[in-house]
Amino acid sequence: MSTLIAYASKYGFTKTCAEHLAKKLGDQVELCDLGSNQPDLKKYDKVIIGGSIYAGKIRKPVTRFCSENLKDLAEKKLGLFICGMAKEEDAKKQLEASFPRELLSAAAAAKESLGGECNYDKMNFLEKFIMKKITGSSQSQTHIAEDNITRFASQMK
Numbered sequence: 001m002s003t004l005i006a007y008a009s010k011y012g013f014t015k016t017c018a019e020h021l022a023k024k025l026g027d028q029v030e031l032c033d034l035g036s037n038q039p040d041l042k043k044y045d046k047v048i049i050g051g052s053i054y055a056g057k058i059r060k061p062v063t064r065f066c067s068e069n070l071k072d073l074a075e076k077k078l079g080l081f082i083c084g085m086a087k088e089e090d091a092k093k094q095l096e097a098s099f100p101r102e103l104l105s106a107a108a109a110a111k112e113s114l115g116g117e118c119n120y121d122k123m124n125f126l127e128k129f130i131m132k133k134i135t136g137s138s139q140s141q142t143h144i145a146e147d148n149i150t151r152f153a154s155q156m157k
């Protein structure tokens with residue numbers, strides 16, 4: 001059984017999480033950056049979709065991919081994840097708002113926030129301003145939700 005991890009990332013943190021998850025899943029896992037590629041879903045039994053959150057919304061390539069492939073995706077064993085600085089209940093709400101109802105309810109075997117990174121070196125002026133407001137800090141920080149990644153991987157196996 002082969003697994004696809006299709007993701008969209010702006011500054012690379014979601015890509016890092018996708019690669020980390022791929023290692024935990026083991027063999028026959030392929031990664032696809034939805035920002036530059038479109039996968040052929042026929043090749044996979046399991047599909048994991050993830051993206052980072054900006055101003056409450058998941059990256060556009062994820063939204064597009066889900067809506068264009070809704071029917072095919074609903075027939076797979078599905079995992080959905082987000083990356084962002086929000087935690088617990090806020091992260092849960094963001095996840096529920098990020099994917100179509102049809103995928104969240106029936107099909108998804110795993111749903112998690114895998115963590116977030118705030119790297120001021122990579123951001124433009126406006127983004128730095130917004131992130132200082134959100135996090136209340138001007139220090140860069142990285143949070144990889146290791147337990148959530150482990151749980152996600154075991155639910156997808």
Ligand SMILES: Cc1cc2nc3c(=O)[nH]c(=O)nc-3n(C[C@H](O)[C@H](O)[C@H](O)COP(=O)(O)O)c2cc1C
Nearest residue numbers: 009010011012013014052055056084085086116117
């Ligand atoms: C301008 C801006 C807005 C953001 N808005 C949110 C948000 O609404 N919710 C959240 O959880 N994280 C938010 N974040 C944090 C990003 O989701 C986080 O940095 C994420 O790890 C980025 O992943 P990426 O490098 O894969 O794009 C925001 C970050 C920036 C720079």
